[in-house]
Amino acid sequence: MPREIATLNRRGFLAATGLAGAGVVAGTPRASAAPPAAPEPLITDVQDWARTLGDGVQARPYGSPSQFEKHVVRRDVEWLTASRESSVNFTPLHELDGIITPSGLCFERHHGGIAEIDPAKHRLMINGLVDKPMVFTLDDLKRFPGRVNRAYFLECAANSGMEWRGAQLNGCQFTHGMVHNVWYSGIPLKSLLDEAGLRTNAKWLLAEGADSSGMTRSIPLDKALKDCLVVWTMNGEMLRPEQGYPLRLVVPGWEGNMWVKWLRRIEVGDQPWHHREETSKYTDLLADGRSRRFTFIMDAKSVVTNPSPQAPLRHKGPNVLTGLAWSGRGAIKRVDVSLDGGRNWRTARIDGPVMPLSLTRFYVDFDWNGQELMIQSRAMDETGYVQPTKDELRRVRGTNSIYHNNGIQTWLVRPNGETENVEVG
Ligand SMILES: Nc1nc2c(c(=O)[nH]1)N[C@H]1C(S)=C(S)[C@@H](COP(=O)(O)O)O[C@H]1N2
Ligand SMILES: [Mo]
Numbered sequence: 347m348p349r350e351i352a353t354l355n356r357r358g359f360l361a362a363t364g365l366a367g368a369g370v371v372a373g374t375p376r377a378s379a380a381p382p383a384a385p386e387p388l389i390t391d392v393q394d395w396a397r398t399l400g401d402g403v404q405a406r407p408y409g410s411p412s413q414f415e416k417h418v419v420r421r422d423v424e425w426l427t428a429s430r431e432s433s434v435n436f437t438p439l440h441e442l443d444g445i446i447t448p449s450g451l452c453f454e455r456h457h458g459g460i461a462e463i464d465p466a467k468h469r470l471m472i473n474g475l476v477d478k479p480m481v482f483t484l485d486d487l488k489r490f491p492g493r494v495n496r497a498y499f500l501e502c503a504a505n506s507g508m509e510w511r512g513a514q515l516n517g518c519q520f521t522h523g524m525v526h527n528v529w530y531s532g533i534p535l536k537s538l539l540d541e542a543g544l545r546t547n548a549k550w551l552l553a554e555g556a557d558s559s560g561m562t563r564s565i566p567l568d569k570a571l572k573d574c575l576v577v578w579t580m581n582g583e584m585l586r587p588e589q590g591y592p593l594r595l596v597v598p599g600w601e602g603n604m605w606v607k608w609l610r611r612i613e614v615g616d617q618p619w620h621h622r623e624e625t626s627k628y629t630d631l632l633a634d635g636r637s638r639r640f641t642f643i644m645d646a647k648s649v650v651t652n653p654s655p656q657a658p659l660r661h662k663g664p665n666v667l668t669g670l671a672w673s674g675r676g677a678i679k680r681v682d683v684s685l686d687g688g689r690n691w692r693t694a695r696i697d698g699p700v701m702p703l704s705l706t707r708f709y710v711d712f713d714w715n716g717q718e719l720m721i722q723s724r725a726m727d728e729t730g731y732v733q734p735t736k737d738e739l740r741r742v743r744g745t746n747s748i749y750h751n752n753g754i755q756t757w758l759v760r761p762n763g764e765t766e767n768v769e770v771g
Contacts, residue, residue, distance in 0.1 A: 410450075417441075420451060423520055426508070431459035432559070434502070436523030439649070439670065440657040445527055445698055445705045446497065449581050452526035454588045455502055458559030461608045465592040468556065470538075470576065474614035477543030484578060484592050490533050494575065496598075497704045499672045501525040501644045503601035503628055506755075507748030510740070513756075513767040517656040521755060521767060522649040525672070527705035528589075530596055532577030535570050539614070547616045553595050556610035563604045563628075564618035565597065569642070573598050576609060599674030599703040600642045601749075603628055633744030644674035646733050647752035648681055648708075648725035659714055659763035667710040669694075673727035678706040680726045685712065687720030687756060687770040688735070694723070702728075719759035720770060736769060 411418065420435040427433045437453040454460075465484045473479040482490075505524035508514045515521050544567075551570050555561040565574070575596040578585055585591040590607025597604040603623060618624070618640070630638040648671035653659045671678045677700050682691040694708035708723070725733045736753030743750075758768040 418451070420453060421519060423515065432457050434504075434524060436519045437526050438519045438656075439523050439525075439651045440518050440654050442651070443668065443707070445670070445707050446581065447526040447528060447705075449528070449583070449586050449589070452528065452580075452586070452589060453502075453524050455524065455602065456557070456559070456588075457561055458557050460587050461555075461557035462587055463556060463592060463608055468592050468608075468610070470593055470609060471611045472538060472542045472614070473611070474552075475545040475548040475616060476539070476614050477545065478541075480538075480542045482538070487533055487576065487578065487593070490537065492537050493531055493533060495529065495531040496575070496596075497527060497529045497701055498596060498598045499525055499527045499644075499703065499705045500596075500602045500605055501647075501672070501674075503603060503641070503644075503749040505602075506647075506751040506753070509736070509753070509755075509767075510745045510748060510751055513769045516767050518649050518651050518654040518755075519656060522647075522651075524602070525670075525705070527672075528580045529582065530575060530577040531579045532575045532596070535574040535576055535595070535612075536572075538576060538612075539570065542614075544614060548614045549616045550614075550618050552611075552613040552615060552619050552621075553604070553606040553609060554611040554613070555590075555606045556608040561603075561606055561623060562619065562621045563606060563623055564621070564640075565604055566618075566642075567614075569597065569600065597642075599644060599676075601628065601644060604642065628749065630743065630747035630749050633746065638743075638747075641750055644672075645750065645752045646673035646675065646678070646725045646727040646731050647671070648678075648723040648733060649755050650683070650721050650723050650757060653721065653759055653763075653765050654757050655765045655767055658765045659759055662714055662716050665712055665714050667694075667712055667721065669708055669723050671706045671708060671723070671725035672704065673725065673729075673731065674703065675731060676728040677702040678725055679728050679730075681706075681708040682724045682726075683708075683710045684722045684724075685719045688722050688754070691724070714759075716761050718761055719757075720768070721757040721759060722754050722770075724754055 418438055418441040422435040434455045435453055437451055470482045502524035506521055549567050551565045552562055577594055577596050578592050580589055593609045595606045595609045630641055650669040652668050671681045681694040683694045684691045694710050696708050698707045700706050739753045756768050756770050758766045
C-alpha cells in the first residue's frame, strides 16, 4: 500500500506529486499503511538509473522482458519429463494478466522436439478425396484471399490430468498451465479445401506435421469447414518454432493435440484413420472398461491464478483476486468465485473482451483479514454448461484417464498467506 503523503516531509513536493497520481487511479478504499518513521530514500534520493544515460535505440533490436522478470518463464515438472523431446512445459499463468499469452511464455508440447524449418522449403499438400490435389508454398498462402485474424485458446487434453486422483501439483502453472491464448492470422481451412474441390464422399481429414514425430490426427470435415484455420502468425508476428513455424492448424475449442504444428499435409478421406495419437493416446478409459473416443471439445473450465501456490497473499486488507475462464463450446457467460470452499458464491467481474473460444479474464476485489480461505472459481458458458466439481466428474468418468479434467480447483490460503493445492471433500 502507498504510504501516507502527509508523513513525508523532506522533498514533500516530489512525493506528493507522484502519490497523488497513484491515489486517483486506485480510487477504491485502502488499508492505512503505517506512517514511515524516516523519509523514504527511494523517494528522496536520486537513484542509479537516473544518474547516467540509459541504452539508446537499437541497443535491443528485438526486445525482451526486464532483467527483473527472469523468474517469469515456462517451467517443466521433472517427473513428467521422460525425455525433453517428447515432453511438456507450462505457461506461468500466475505471472500474467489480461487474456493474451505472450509468445515466449506459451506452454510447449512436443512429441518429437522442435522442428526447425526453412519456410522457403516448407510445403502444404492437400490430397485424398479432392478433385485437384494441391501443394501450397507459404508465399501462396500469404497471397490467398480471405485472410482472417482471431484469438483462440489452445488447451492440451491432458491439462490438469495429474489431478484426477487428488490434489498433486502445487501451482496453477502446473495444474492449469497447458493452456495459451494467442491471436492468429491465416486462411480458413475451408477456403483451401474449396480450392482443391471436395469429393461428395469426403467426411474426415487427416492433418500431418512435418516434425520427427509425424504427428497426425483425424478431424471431422464439419469442424474443418466451420472454423479451422491454417495460420502462420501468432500475436502479430511469425509463429515461433515452438508453436509450429512456419504453419500450424488451428482447431478452435478442440483439444490441443489436433492443432497440428509444422503442418505439411491434409488428406481428405471418408472415415477416421485411427492412428497412433487416437489409439495409444487421447482416448479416455472409463471405470467400467469402456472408452470414450474422439472427445474433441474442451469443456468450460476456470482457475484462480492469483492468489495461488506460486503467488501467495502477502498483505492484509484490500487484495485483487484474478483468474481465467474458457470454454470450447462458445463464450464465457459468468464466473462465480467462492472464498469458503464452495459454500457461498459471488459473481466475479469480467473485464476485457469476452470472445468465444478465447480465454476470459475475471476479477474479485476483496478484503482479507488473515482468515483461512478456500478459493474456488466456477465457469458458465453461453450454452448453460456449468463447470463441475471434481467429485461430480469422477462419478461419471472414474479416475483411469488423464484427459479432460475440467473440475473446480481449490486453493487453501493459510492465515500466513501461504497457499496450497487442496480438495474439499
Ligand atoms: N506436429 C506436431 N503437432 C503438435 C504436437 C506435436 O508434437 N507435433 N503436439 C500437439 C499437442 S499434444 C498439443 S497440446 C499442442 C501444443 O501446442 P503448443 O506447443 O503451441 O503449446 O500441439 C499439438 N500439435
Ligand atoms: Mo496435448
